Amino acid sequence: MDSEAIKQSLKGSRLRCTPQRYAVMAFLMRQNRHSTAAEIFAAVNRVDPRSSRATTYNNLRDLVKAGLVRDVAVEGRAARVEAKGVRHHHFICDRCGMVEDIEWYNVPRPASGSLGRRVLRECELIFRGLCTKCAPARGSRRVS
Amino acid sequence: MDSEAIKQSLKGSRLRCTPQRYAVMAFLMRQNRHSTAAEIFAAVNRVDPRSSRATTYNNLRDLVKAGLVRDVAVEGRAARVEAKGVRHHHFICDRCGMVEDIEWYNVPRPASGSLGRRVLRECELIFRGLCTKCAPARGSRRVS
DNA sequence: CCAAGAAATTAGAATATATCTAATATGAGA
DNA sequence: TCTCATATTAGATATATTCTAATTTCTTGG
Structure with missing residues (x-):
């Protein structure tokens, strides 16, 4: 679909396009929902079980820092994250x-x-x- | 100061006025700031070291439920809490x-x-x- | 195409935050 | 004052997130 667009935005933010990072980004864009880190970790590994929890958090941190993803705090719950659209x-x-x-x-x-x-x-x-x-x-x- | 007011609002919410609960409420009103559970726990025990972490959380939960206190989620940080004014x-x-x-x-x-x-x-x-x-x-x- | 090196990944340990347990204590109405 | 529903406690447990340090992998320049 817009796999090329994802690659471009990663490159534009000077983030290497690794399979794990790509998968996080693709999942968030496809879903168009607000997901928890645990949901993302599970979903990404369901397809290709090669990502660790730490990597998921690292990537989310980097994507937020790059402005491609946004953090949404929810009272009494795990934080959620969304692709910035x-x-x-x-x-x-x-x-x-x-x-x-x-x-x-x-x-x-x-x-x-x-x-x-x-x-x-x-x-x-x-x-x-x-x-x-x-x-x-x-x-x-x-x-x- | 408004110790009577605190007692009244607790009573109005059918919450017993225990020293620990009163201290949480008094601290939040006095401070007029948004505090984390850890800060509240520390502050209350500094004055009178008789409250446990569980009690602090229990009381905050009850006070929120009663509508006397409000939860504020902050991205990437411990939740904060404020007296509703x-x-x-x-x-x-x-x-x-x-x-x-x-x-x-x-x-x-x-x-x-x-x-x-x-x-x-x-x-x-x-x-x-x-x-x-x-x-x-x-x-x-x-x-x- | 390959080598080099910066950047990313990993498992698991560590930390931070919050809730649960079940035994004990206590405020406040009768 | 007595009673008992309600609250408190220490510590264990659960959940969320970050750290560590060894290993792997994108990507750029040759």
Whole structure:
């Protein structure tokens, strides 16, 4: 599919295109979901059992550093990771920890002064609630 | 100070006011910062060394469940916790993991339909960047 | 195409964070 | 004061992540 694109983005970030690293990247792009390191490790090894846990973590660290992948912390759960694609906000399920994307839209900046002398890099919205799998019987949509 | 207030909010949540639980709550309110479980455990025991790690975690879990305390996940770091006070957004330092409050302001809801059948409970803004301690020399404020 | 060397991989140990267990203690309502 | 549901404890266990140091492998330059 876009195997060439993956190779190019790795090369562009000066990361060698090893089978393990490629597999992590390909998995994340194919999935288009937010996966834990354990899920990625398992999935990559299911296809070709040649990657170690350390390598999975190393690659994720490098891919994050290179800006190809993004870390998403989830309260009370293992961290998740996603391939950076089009910009979006996040929805996190209170019950199962699943992270889902919410279509991007611009949010207003804080009142000037409120940021103080902090250096702002990015800003995103986090929605919390129940995903469709965890939501109780239909018709009970509640909005805070 | 507001020791009576703490007792009342515990009682209101049907949580017994034990010395350990009170100490956790008092510390969080006094600090008005986002602390890790380890920090809380250490601080509480510095004053009166009678609390165990398990108790600290149990109490934090119960206080979160009761809605008196809020969990804040930080990528690549131990979770942090804060006493729920006035509503606010969060700023997380890329470098040291410190969580800081940003004055609350309303953010627009996502386009209807974008949430799908998900149940929305709350929504907050997360700003990322460098805190004043970690920011490099002054004058270099950069905004994405 | 090959050699060289930087970069990446590995298994397993080590560390950090969080939860569980089951025996014991205690706050607070009656 | 008595009672007992609730809370606490030390330490073991579970889970998540990083480290170590020996080995292997991409890739570049010759």
